Amino acid sequence: MRIAYVYDAVYPWETGGVQKRVWELARRLADDHDVHWYGLHYWDGPAVIEREGVTLHGVGEPETLYVDGRRSIPEALSFAARVARPLLSESFDVIDCQEFPYFPAFTSKLSAARHGATLVLTWHEVWGDYWYEYLGAKGVCGKLVERATAAVPDCHLAVSDRTRRDVASLGASDPRYLPNGISVAEVEDAPEADADVDVLFAGRLIPEKNADLLVRAMSRVRERNPDVQCTVVGEGPERDRIESLVADEGLDATVTVRDFYEEYEDVLGLMKAADALALPSEREGFGITALEAMACGTPVVTIDHPRNAATELVADGETGAVCDPTPEAVADGILAARACAPEDCVAAASEYDWDRLADRAETLYREVA
Template structure:
């Protein structure tokens, strides 16, 4: 098959979860004999069309920043949506998989699919619903309407998590939506040795409001009552970092909590996870929760929130590979203490559950889905 992916940002020049998913599946699909093309912004120097790891990358417009003041910009999304239309019309693709966000490219891909007759697949990484109002205020009504319209563009949807599949029903998508989750490279994770410095608690991710790292810090005050020599590591950076560092000092945690910023490479993050005892993700907005899955693959139990916007909760079986408490600092602290002080969780069970998300299994599921559609 000739398979095309549409998303504005391209790995490795942008290293988010969606970019990583497209890269991992496209390289493996190419290895399985398919012709794979990725249509995005030209994030690289040189010609607009290049080949990398057996995959053809198309830079349909100049690269530009995706965010202003922490929010995706509408003009950038519109420019990319407009720019991708003509290349898709001449793509000759058998199937095109367009990522749901930032939406306008879905409409351009739909227009090309009508003209050229190829099936359109929309892969949904999140459904925002009423969260649009938190994100944009009253203007969120526009974002919510666009999301609703995008859900009606095709009969071929893929969700990356069960919670996203359930949310699509709220947008009027009928019938069961197949779930093809994100994956991990288990062999690479297994090859990384633990870091020399050990930690009790680790968090990794962007330091933004929705991650609720402030709640984690307050939870650590409770945990410290049971574990006086507690050591916690906060890996990541973002607009909330200065406020979080001040909060840690105000809570008397400055000797117990270390902020590292982003670590230099992926293996450094994995090494830090392997040197930790529990991974905590108190987020209320996760389309999948890849960091939680990576922690499981390291044999680390996960504490994450039981919240409808947090798809990472789908990864956790309480008492088997972690816990899913509520969002309060007390509840999260209790979950952490259970693991640090009273846990009978078998680290091997964490790894066993993670093994079902190996990228090779994910690619087989995608290949079967595309074949059925074509």
């Protein structure tokens, strides 16, 4: 099969759950298929290169993806326009376009229609009414574009059961399910960090990740166990506010905020060293950070929220804790989760190995092509 992935941010130059998913599937499928990725030109040298069997097409120079913590609409429109000519000039059996930021899906549809390809739209989240929280009154535009995008593909693919239900609510018939995953071998090979980490947060410091909730929870944890330390690893628009909150709560000796690690192996090493990973996010389309931590034998503390699909991964009391979104409940979850058995976490995460998921992706593409 000839398979094309469409997403502007290309791994490893841009890191994130979507980029990681596309890359891990693409490089495995490239062993037996002709696989291409259309994105932005992050690398030095020619616009079209081959990396681990995957042909990367840089359709234009990188632009700023986020402005004031929000995905840039001009960048999304620009990428959708720039990918048109190179994508239309090639014929594929399957085009797998990531649903957000929406506009490239319409370009992908033009190419699929021209060449008789099957367009698969991979959904990581459905925002629905969350658009009003995100943009206020202007959110109606985002909601309309999201619903219009749902009418475009031949096949809908969701990364979680929660997202699959949400996609169906947009009128999509029979959305398929293929979760995100991890490389079990890569996790096993990563050395444990030589660091004293009790509770770890690793992710972008943006409002919906709720790092402030974790800081407030650590005030309650310190009252019950003053020896428990927390390390917050991340960057983003909320960083200054989080650091100020740490100072205001008198937690300078308890909570450390540091820059994100550039090397994935180093992040895994910190997860292995930690007693628990805190993921107090109210919006996770999947929650790959939780899965990575569990594969490291580290239980996960997350919150019960309608938009948090990470709750599908964590078995409360077995591989972590699913808490109410309050500082007191998160503090209870942190102290309880540290007693979970590491082997139970590893066993649960192993079901999501990328090798298994690539086989499932191949089967699905053959079915729909």
